Amino acid sequence: MASDTRSALVAAAAELLDQGGPAAVTLREVGRKAGVSHNAPYKHFKSKEDLLAAIASRELERQSETMNALKPQARPIDALRRLTRGYIRWAQNYPARFRLVFGEWKHDSHELGEAAGKSRAMLVEIVKAAQDAHQLPRGNPERIASLLLALAHGAVDLALAGHLSATGKGAADPDMLADDLYALLKKSSQTDRKYRRK
Amino acid sequence: MASDTRSALVAAAAELLDQGGPAAVTLREVGRKAGVSHNAPYKHFKSKEDLLAAIASRELERQSETMNALKPQARPIDALRRLTRGYIRWAQNYPARFRLVFGEWKHDSHELGEAAGKSRAMLVEIVKAAQDAHQLPRGNPERIASLLLALAHGAVDLALAGHLSATGKGAADPDMLADDLYALLKKSSQTDRKYRRK
DNA sequence: ACCTGAACACCGTTCAAGT
DNA sequence: ACCTGAACACCGTTCAAGT
Numbered sequence: 001m002a003s004d005t006r007s008a009l010v011a012a013a014a015e016l017l018d019q020g021g022p023a024a025v026t027l028r029e030v031g032r033k034a035g036v037s038h039n040a041p042y043k044h045f046k047s048k049e050d051l052l053a054a055i056a057s058r059e060l061e062r063q064s065e066t067m068n069a070l071k072p073q074a075r076p077i078d079a080l081r082r083l084t085r086g087y088i089r090w091a092q093n094y095p096a097r098f099r100l101v102f103g104e105w106k107h108d109s110h111e112l113g114e115a116a117g118k119s120r121a122m123l124v125e126i127v128k129a130a131q132d133a134h135q136l137p138r139g140n141p142e143r144i145a146s147l148l149l150a151l152a153h154g155a156v157d158l159a160l161a162g163h164l165s166a167t168g169k170g171a172a173d174p175d176m177l178a179d180d181l182y183a184l185l186k187k188s189s190q191t192d193r194k195y196r197r198k
Numbered sequence: 199m200a201s202d203t204r205s206a207l208v209a210a211a212a213e214l215l216d217q218g219g220p221a222a223v224t225l226r227e228v229g230r231k232a233g234v235s236h237n238a239p240y241k242h243f244k245s246k247e248d249l250l251a252a253i254a255s256r257e258l259e260r261q262s263e264t265m266n267a268l269k270p271q272a273r274p275i276d277a278l279r280r281l282t283r284g285y286i287r288w289a290q291n292y293p294a295r296f297r298l299v300f301g302e303w304k305h306d307s308h309e310l311g312e313a314a315g316k317s318r319a320m321l322v323e324i325v326k327a328a329q330d331a332h333q334l335p336r337g338n339p340e341r342i343a344s345l346l347l348a349l350a351h352g353a354v355d356l357a358l359a360g361h362l363s364a365t366g367k368g369a370a371d372p373d374m375l376a377d378d379l380y381a382l383l384k385k386s387s388q389t390d391r392k393y394r395r396k
Numbered sequence: 397a398c399c400t401g402a403a404c405a406c407c408g409t410t411c412a413a414g415t
Numbered sequence: 416a417c418c419t420g421a422a423c424a425c426c427g428t429t430c431a432a433g434t
Contacts, residue, residue, distance in 0.1 A: 099301075104358070113360065152352070154350070164348070170339070187382075188385055
């Protein structure tokens, strides 16, 4: 199914993407790197966009693998924090892949949506566990997962674009903002507990 | 300073951007729309990227104008909420401009950074006012402004990419997530008040 | 100072042809 | 089924030349 040249093409394209952004991913250069002609990719991908979508899918699958490997953790809230940090690190180390995964997709790529859904489901599970341990406030776990994801995503995207760094006292990097949100959630969950004890 | 053809070129380019994304912004089409030759843009902009940066600057300036026009509001917290909603609406109505403004910039465009800083400063002022009225928790106002901005930005970016819509019960749009964060901040500021009264 | 038309190198995509 | 080489249309950019 996943032929040898196909994955070689994806790997070559990902390398070019990291080095010079989407503009550097030319089918001619991809072919050269993979040792085939400049239009051999058309036997494996419908178009250049389809090749880029394959990179994005690969990235999302790797993310869910990383999430699986990271699961066993004493406190669920610590697993969540670690996950958040991992997400931020990934975006900062591979900004081009990060932007590709969350960029616009005309050919709405069913495969991509499924890979994203899988990661999401795992995230929601950990949120539920943290709620059961009273480390997160009550409420719809999917909603809280979205809140955490949106903040981490927005913080790192702004940071990459240089729109976050107020130099000096107010300076905040993505990790700090994530910590702020976790602190707010913790405070809120403590209020929840007080109610529960009444 | 802002010559007539220059702004005509920017307007034409913005229109093309809205219609078909950055790929649709070809200098030939921009020239045609503005009634000049396909390389007249080079007398006003160093490159295509420079033209795109001009669109981004224009957009940021318009944002700070909108913020100025919106300022007089009874409760500062309401002004903040309105600002958040405006930001989300803008991104949803003009996704291509939104992505352009927060995309990557090689030629790091000093002009762009200044326009962004101006909007930021206004946002921080309103946060301060809300803190003084005990509608937001204490703490560094720049930090809280970053938190609000990061969440709104991340939520709307995820929504545009289709990575937010868990259908069914857990479904959350950007406005709902912003409301969640405001609720957490309100709760936290009430705890602050209790401390203050002791 | 601003604009034009021709030209160059490069890219995505298609096609006829080979194994 | 997979690959190749030539060809086409298009694009960003440059250049010589015009006002």
